[in-house]
Amino acid sequence: MTKMLRRDPRREWIARNRLHPEHASVLREQGEGAVSEWLGPSGVIRKNPRAIGFIGPSGIKRIDRSGAQQGGQATGSSHQAAQDSRRTVTIEAPAFLVAVVPELTGGRLSGHDKDLLGLARRLADADPERPGAVLAVIFGQHKGEGGGELKEQAFGEAGIDRLLHLEDDAYVGFAPEARLAALSTVERELAPRHWLLPDSPLGGADLGRRLALRLGERPATGVWQIESDTEALSGWRCTARGAAESLDIQRQLPRVALALAECAEPVDETRHAAEPLSLTTAVPRALSRIEDLGQVAVDPAGVALAEAEFILSGGNGVKDWDGFHHAAKVLGATEGASRVAVDDGYMARDRQVGATGTWVTARVYLAVGISGAIQHLQGIQSCDKVVAINMDPGCDMIKRADLAVIGEAAEILAALVAKVEQQRGGQRDAA
Numbered sequence: 001m002t003k004m005l006r007r008d009p010r011r012e013w014i015a016r017n018r019l020h021p022e023h024a025s026v027l028r029e030q031g032e033g034a035v036s037e038w039l040g041p042s043g044v045i046r047k048n049p050r051a052i053g054f055i056g057p058s059g060i061k062r063i064d065r066s067g068a069q070q071g072g073q074a075t076g077s078s079h080q081a082a083q084d085s086r087r088t089v090t091i092e093a094p095a096f097l098v099a100v101v102p103e104l105t106g107g108r109l110s111g112h113d114k115d116l117l118g119l120a121r122r123l124a125d126a127d128p129e130r131p132g133a134v135l136a137v138i139f140g141q142h143k144g145e146g147g148g149e150l151k152e153q154a155f156g157e158a159g160i161d162r163l164l165h166l167e168d169d170a171y172v173g174f175a176p177e178a179r180l181a182a183l184s185t186v187e188r189e190l191a192p193r194h195w196l197l198p199d200s201p202l203g204g205a206d207l208g209r210r211l212a213l214r215l216g217e218r219p220a221t222g223v224w225q226i227e228s229d230t231e232a233l234s235g236w237r238c239t240a241r242g243a244a245e246s247l248d249i250q251r252q253l254p255r256v257a258l259a260l261a262e263c264a265e266p267v268d269e270t271r272h273a274a275e276p277l278s279l280t281t282a283v284p285r286a287l288s289r290i291e292d293l294g295q296v297a298v299d300p301a302g303v304a305l306a307e308a309e310f311i312l313s314g315g316n317g318v319k320d321w322d323g324f325h326h327a328a329k330v331l332g333a334t335e336g337a338s339r340v341a342v343d344d345g346y347m348a349r350d351r352q353v354g355a356t357g358t359w360v361t362a363r364v365y366l367a368v369g370i371s372g373a374i375q376h377l378q379g380i381q382s383c384d385k386v387v388a389i390n391m392d393p394g395c396d397m398i399k400r401a402d403l404a405v406i407g408e409a410a411e412i413l414a415a416l417v418a419k420v421e422q423q424r425g426g427q428r429d430a431a
Contacts, residue, residue: 086271094133098124099192101137103204112198114266117159133161139171156274159267164277173292180210181286199258212256219256300334305358308334316340317369320410327413338370354379369409372397
């Protein structure tokens with residue numbers, strides 16, 4: 001007798017009815033309610049995309065963007081779980097070093113820095129039998145020490161095995177000659193196999209070219225991809241953008257490479273030791289021919305959204321736009337808006353954030369009265385921290401936010417402005 005697959009209309013109805021008491025058990029039996037996340041053999045959180053969502057009343061599977069599981073079981077903080085479940089890697093005696101000089105914009109590793117470290121990990125981990133180590137050379141003081149600006153703490157999560165921290169005041173600000181002298185000392189003492197620097201106008205491009213000239217190397221600039229090549233002397237070939245980014249140039253990967261953003265995937269599956277390292281020889285003092293006169297104050301209103309680090313964005317929930325503009329001025333934030341606010345004429349079209357406007361990469365994105373349409377959420381997916389102020393605790397922006405405040409937007413902004421002004425007044429009185 002052959003086995004025939006027969007339908008059970010009642011159980012199909014229970015699977016579609018999320019309010020039925022047997023809904024969760026039926027889904028588990030059908031495989032629809034399977035666990036969406038589990039710990040893989042390598043210690044990495046794995047996800048089952050088919051388990052995310054629920055069966056709608058019409059029998060069609062719907063995606064639950066809140067992160068809740070079928071049957072009312074919450075997933076918890078998957079991001080924190082992924083951080084805790086990372087496999088710890090310690091390289092005691094590396095065969096070689098890959099040196100990275102991150103820019104640490106604002107005192108923290110930027111997305112460009114993390115991409116660069118991901119590229120360094122590819123070079124270091126290419127040979128499992130003779131693994132290399134990623135050495136990060138950073139400049140600046142730790143947070144709280146003499147008004148320093150280094151705030152990053154998660155160096156190990158970014159893929160760093162050895163951390164060389166140079167804290168001399170001579171490296172503060174724009175000091176390429178002093179930093180070049182330090183990198184030259186690292187070269188003489190540690191002799192890294194490769195030097196990787198970000199090809200950006202924030203200082204990495206200038207310092208990388210200076211270092212290549214000092215080492216007598218012909219650097220690769222605008223690198224956005226590397227691939228293994230057994231015929232190449234270094235074992236790697238790189239692809240770089242040239243001719244005003246109109247063509248790709250392939251060559252052997254040299255010792256000094258300046259890479260673009262998104263040159264590699266950042267490290268997200270392992271945690272490394274980030275062991276402190278120090279130089280045995282003193283760095284010679286360089287006679288600086290450049291005087292740093294400090295940063296020039298820039299009006300946040302004139303900063304393009306794509307380059308802004310702090311954005312105050314308003315949506316349909318903003319009723320007091322005068323108060324919104326005043327808050328942006330007091331907070332020193334660049335103004336942005338949702339498509340609804342732009343279509344209603346409250347903000348200019350070049351201030352629209354989202355897939356149909358401008359994709360932003362701000363360190364802090366403060367969304368006021370924005371419900372969180374999918375196009376808007378796509379435009380802010382690269383922001384480091386998202387803060388949401390909204391009356392609806394169930395909207396998608398609240399679910400996306402790292403910090404959510406439920407309440408009237410005008411009242412919360414007014415209280416925030418008053419707090420900032422009070423703190424600044426106290427600092428002036430103390431001075």
